[in-house]
Amino acid sequence: xxxxxxxxxxxxxxxxxAKHLLLRVxxxxxxxxxxxxxxxxxxxxxxxxxxxxxxxxxxxxxYKSKWFGLSCAIKxxxxxxxxxxxxxxxxxxxxxxxxxxxxxxxxxxIGDECEGCSSxxxxxxxxxxxxxxxxxxxxxxxxxxxxxxxxxxxDIMYQIAREMCYLxxxxxxxxxxxxxxxxxxxxxxxxxxxxxxYAIVKVIDFGISKIxxxxxxxxxxxxxIYDSTPYIAPE
Numbered sequence: 204x205x206x207x208x209x210x211x212x213x214x215x216x217x218x219x220x221a222k223h224l225l226l227r228v229x230x231x232x233x234x235x236x237x238x239x240x241x242x243x244x245x246x247x248x249x250x251x252x253x254x255x256x257x258x259x260x261x262x263x264x265x266y267k268s269k270w271f272g273l274s275c276a277i278k279x280x281x282x283x284x285x286x287x288x289x290x291x292x293x294x295x296x297x298x299x300x301x302x303x304x305x306x307x308x309x310x311x312x313i314g315d316e317c318e319g320c321s322s323x324x325x326x327x328x329x330x331x332x333x334x335x336x337x338x339x340x341x342x343x344x345x346x347x348x349x350x351x352x353x354x355x356x357x358d359i360m361y362q363i364a365r366e367m368c369y370l371x372x373x374x375x376x377x378x379x380x381x382x383x384x385x386x387x388x389x390x391x392x393x394x395x396x397x398x399x400x401y402a403i404v405k406v407i408d409f410g411i412s413k414i415x416x417x418x419x420x421x422x423x424x425x426x427x428i429y430d431s432t433p434y435i436a437p438e
Contacts, residue, residue: 219250220271223308230296230309242293244330245310248317251277251331256323260383262287262410266323267336275307276336282328291409292332298373302366304386304405307333337405338389342382355400359387362404370406376413377406381434384408 223245230242252269259265263280270277280288288309295306310331317325341359363385370377377384388403 248315305335337386341385
């Protein structure tokens with residue numbers, strides 16, 4: 204708070220970072236108290252620089268971007284999907300696991316300009332979810348048809364399973380696990396004078412996830428099926 208007050212004139216980048224940290228702490232108190240709908244959104248569009256589109260999904264579009272100079276991926280949704288956005292942002296802001304995509308911020312466009320806003324048709328009331336930037340999706344990796352060792356592939360499956368176990372322990376059902384929603388970084392490391400490759404795996408996209416599975420008696424079951432049909436999850 205002192206850092207924020209000392210930079211209140213806004214001439215330093217530290218002012219924006221301090222405000223973000225204060226908002227992050229307030230949101231954690233709300234989310235950990237079960238008040239998911241009370242997630243407060245940042246409005247500092249000037250901290251963001253949109254670079255290029257990485258692809259579109261059902262609920263929004265993802266951009267390679269920079270946030271306070273940090274490379275990141277930003278998912279943009281229109282205001283009509285704000286409930287989906289709040290749920291996904293709240294899940295990511297609460298959880299922490301090596302195989303879960305890292306959450307950076309949740310933001311709403313209140314009309315301020317930003318780098319790349321005009322080029323990518325950013326509109327007032329659009330909402331943005333800032334996350335860790337990864338190299339590729341599991342689908343992209345599979346479609347290259349590159350031959351990989353069994354150990355490499357088994358490790359990927361293990362990391363996915365480990366993340367799903369963590370989600371279930373936290374009473375969350377992902378409900379849309381598929382190659383597009385699994386991101387991968389391929390890393391090279393020298394071991395015994397040999398270059399060895401391994402994957403770092405992260406699960407993303409909690410837009411249709413279910414919270415409080417098996418722990419909340421107030422959760423109402425229904426007959427709807429939430430999935431991507433070819434990959435319908437056993438959850």
